[in-house]
Amino acid sequence: MLALDDAESQSASHTSTKPKKSAISRTIVNFLLDALLLAIFVALAAAALILRFIFPPATQADGWTLWSRDYDQWSAGCFNLFGLFALCVLVHVMLHWSWICGVVGRQISKWRSRPVRIDDAAQTVYGVGLLILLLISLGVAVAAAALSIREPPL
Numbered sequence: 001m002l003a004l005d006d007a008e009s010q011s012a013s014h015t016s017t018k019p020k021k022s023a024i025s026r027t028i029v030n031f032l033l034d035a036l037l038l039a040i041f042v043a044l045a046a047a048a049l050i051l052r053f054i055f056p057p058a059t060q061a062d063g064w065t066l067w068s069r070d071y072d073q074w075s076a077g078c079f080n081l082f083g084l085f086a087l088c089v090l091v092h093v094m095l096h097w098s099w100i101c102g103v104v105g106r107q108i109s110k111w112r113s114r115p116v117r118i119d120d121a122a123q124t125v126y127g128v129g130l131l132i133l134l135l136i137s138l139g140v141a142v143a144a145a146a147l148s149i150r151e152p153p154l
Contacts, residue, residue, distance in 0.1 A: 026095075033092055040085045047078040090131075097127055 051074055055061050061071035069077070093100070101123045109116045118126070 030092075030095060033088060033095070037085065037088050037092065040081055040088060044078065044081040044085055047074060047081060051075060051078060094127075097123060101126065 050066065051071070054066060055064055055071050055074065058071055058075075064071060066074065101118045105116045105118045
Protein backbone atom coordinates (compact mmCIF):
# COMPACT_ATOMS: atom_id res chain seq x y z
CA MET A 1 0.00 0.00 0.00
CA LEU A 2 2.87 2.34 0.80
CA ALA A 3 4.40 1.77 -2.63
CA LEU A 4 1.06 2.61 -4.25
CA ASP A 5 0.76 5.79 -2.19
CA ASP A 6 4.30 6.80 -3.18
CA ALA A 7 3.52 6.11 -6.83
CA GLU A 8 0.31 8.11 -6.61
CA SER A 9 2.05 11.02 -4.86
CA GLN A 10 4.82 10.97 -7.47
CA SER A 11 2.22 10.86 -10.22
CA ALA A 12 0.27 13.69 -8.59
CA SER A 13 3.39 15.79 -8.14
CA HIS A 14 4.42 15.01 -11.72
CA THR A 15 1.12 16.21 -13.14
CA SER A 16 1.00 19.26 -10.88
CA THR A 17 4.37 20.48 -12.16
CA LYS A 18 3.21 20.31 -15.78
CA PRO A 19 2.21 23.70 -17.08
CA LYS A 20 -1.53 23.80 -17.68
CA LYS A 21 -2.57 24.55 -21.21
CA SER A 22 -4.72 27.63 -21.40
CA ALA A 23 -7.82 27.71 -23.51
CA ILE A 24 -6.25 30.32 -25.78
CA SER A 25 -2.55 30.80 -26.46
CA ARG A 26 -0.67 34.08 -26.17
CA THR A 27 0.02 33.94 -29.91
CA ILE A 28 -3.71 33.79 -30.66
CA VAL A 29 -4.37 36.67 -28.23
CA ASN A 30 -1.69 38.75 -30.00
CA PHE A 31 -3.12 37.86 -33.42
CA LEU A 32 -6.68 38.75 -32.39
CA LEU A 33 -5.53 42.01 -30.80
CA ASP A 34 -3.54 42.92 -33.94
CA ALA A 35 -6.55 42.10 -36.14
CA LEU A 36 -8.75 44.27 -33.89
CA LEU A 37 -6.19 47.10 -34.08
CA LEU A 38 -6.22 46.87 -37.88
CA ALA A 39 -10.04 46.92 -38.03
CA ILE A 40 -10.25 49.89 -35.66
CA PHE A 41 -7.54 51.73 -37.60
CA VAL A 42 -9.41 51.25 -40.88
CA ALA A 43 -12.69 52.42 -39.30
CA LEU A 44 -10.92 55.42 -37.73
CA ALA A 45 -9.29 56.33 -41.03
CA ALA A 46 -12.62 56.04 -42.86
CA ALA A 47 -14.39 58.25 -40.29
CA ALA A 48 -11.60 60.84 -40.39
CA LEU A 49 -11.61 60.90 -44.21
CA ILE A 50 -15.39 61.26 -44.27
CA LEU A 51 -15.22 64.15 -41.80
CA ARG A 52 -12.43 65.83 -43.75
CA PHE A 53 -13.49 65.29 -47.36
CA ILE A 54 -17.21 64.40 -47.46
CA PHE A 55 -18.81 66.75 -44.94
CA PRO A 56 -18.51 70.49 -45.38
CA PRO A 57 -16.47 72.30 -42.72
CA ALA A 58 -17.92 71.94 -39.22
CA THR A 59 -19.19 75.54 -39.17
CA GLN A 60 -21.25 74.85 -42.32
CA ALA A 61 -22.26 71.23 -41.63
CA ASP A 62 -25.43 72.01 -39.66
CA GLY A 63 -28.25 69.87 -41.07
CA TRP A 64 -26.02 67.66 -43.22
CA THR A 65 -26.29 63.92 -42.55
CA LEU A 66 -24.61 60.80 -43.83
CA TRP A 67 -26.23 57.44 -43.07
CA SER A 68 -28.57 59.13 -40.55
CA ARG A 69 -25.66 60.66 -38.62
CA ASP A 70 -24.78 64.33 -38.53
CA TYR A 71 -21.34 65.91 -38.31
CA ASP A 72 -21.28 65.95 -34.51
CA GLN A 73 -22.21 62.25 -34.33
CA TRP A 74 -19.48 61.38 -36.85
CA SER A 75 -16.99 63.46 -34.87
CA ALA A 76 -17.99 61.75 -31.59
CA GLY A 77 -17.70 58.35 -33.28
CA CYS A 78 -14.26 59.26 -34.58
CA PHE A 79 -13.15 60.26 -31.08
CA ASN A 80 -14.59 57.03 -29.60
CA LEU A 81 -12.72 54.97 -32.20
CA PHE A 82 -9.55 56.86 -31.31
CA GLY A 83 -10.05 56.07 -27.61
CA LEU A 84 -10.63 52.38 -28.37
CA PHE A 85 -7.58 52.34 -30.65
CA ALA A 86 -5.42 53.96 -27.93
CA LEU A 87 -6.63 51.42 -25.37
CA CYS A 88 -5.83 48.50 -27.70
CA VAL A 89 -2.38 49.95 -28.44
CA LEU A 90 -1.76 50.18 -24.69
CA VAL A 91 -2.74 46.51 -24.23
CA HIS A 92 -0.54 45.60 -27.23
CA VAL A 93 2.46 47.36 -25.68
CA MET A 94 1.76 45.70 -22.31
CA LEU A 95 1.73 42.26 -23.95
CA HIS A 96 5.09 43.00 -25.59
CA TRP A 97 6.68 44.89 -22.67
CA SER A 98 9.28 42.21 -21.85
CA TRP A 99 10.38 42.16 -25.49
CA ILE A 100 10.56 45.98 -25.59
CA CYS A 101 12.67 46.02 -22.41
CA GLY A 102 14.91 43.32 -23.88
CA VAL A 103 15.51 45.34 -27.05
CA VAL A 104 16.19 48.51 -25.04
CA GLY A 105 18.55 46.57 -22.74
CA ARG A 106 20.46 45.17 -25.72
CA GLN A 107 20.80 48.65 -27.23
CA ILE A 108 22.03 50.09 -23.93
CA SER A 109 24.46 47.15 -23.67
CA LYS A 110 25.86 48.02 -27.11
CA TRP A 111 26.25 51.69 -26.21
CA ARG A 112 27.89 50.95 -22.86
CA SER A 113 29.92 47.99 -24.18
CA ARG A 114 28.83 45.88 -21.21
CA PRO A 115 25.83 43.67 -20.54
CA VAL A 116 22.71 45.31 -19.11
CA ARG A 117 19.81 43.22 -17.83
CA ILE A 118 16.48 44.68 -16.81
CA ASP A 119 14.75 42.49 -14.22
CA ASP A 120 10.96 42.11 -13.96
CA ALA A 121 10.58 44.58 -11.10
CA ALA A 122 12.54 47.24 -12.97
CA GLN A 123 10.50 46.55 -16.13
CA THR A 124 7.31 47.19 -14.18
CA VAL A 125 8.67 50.39 -12.66
CA TYR A 126 9.89 51.63 -16.06
CA GLY A 127 6.54 50.77 -17.67
CA VAL A 128 4.46 52.53 -15.02
CA GLY A 129 6.87 55.49 -15.07
CA LEU A 130 6.63 55.77 -18.84
CA LEU A 131 2.84 55.59 -18.72
CA ILE A 132 2.73 58.32 -16.06
CA LEU A 133 5.13 60.47 -18.12
CA LEU A 134 2.99 60.05 -21.24
CA LEU A 135 -0.23 60.88 -19.37
CA ILE A 136 1.37 63.97 -17.81
CA SER A 137 2.62 65.07 -21.26
CA LEU A 138 -0.86 64.60 -22.70
CA GLY A 139 -2.36 66.56 -19.80
CA VAL A 140 0.13 69.39 -20.27
CA ALA A 141 -0.64 69.56 -24.00
CA VAL A 142 -4.42 69.67 -23.37
CA ALA A 143 -3.98 72.26 -20.59
CA ALA A 144 -1.80 74.42 -22.87
CA ALA A 145 -4.46 74.21 -25.59
CA ALA A 146 -7.23 75.09 -23.11
CA LEU A 147 -5.25 78.12 -21.89
CA SER A 148 -4.25 79.24 -25.41
CA ILE A 149 -7.59 79.03 -27.24
CA ARG A 150 -9.07 82.35 -28.28
CA GLU A 151 -12.67 83.25 -28.99
CA PRO A 152 -13.35 85.02 -32.25
CA PRO A 153 -13.70 88.81 -31.99
CA LEU A 154 -17.25 90.16 -31.89
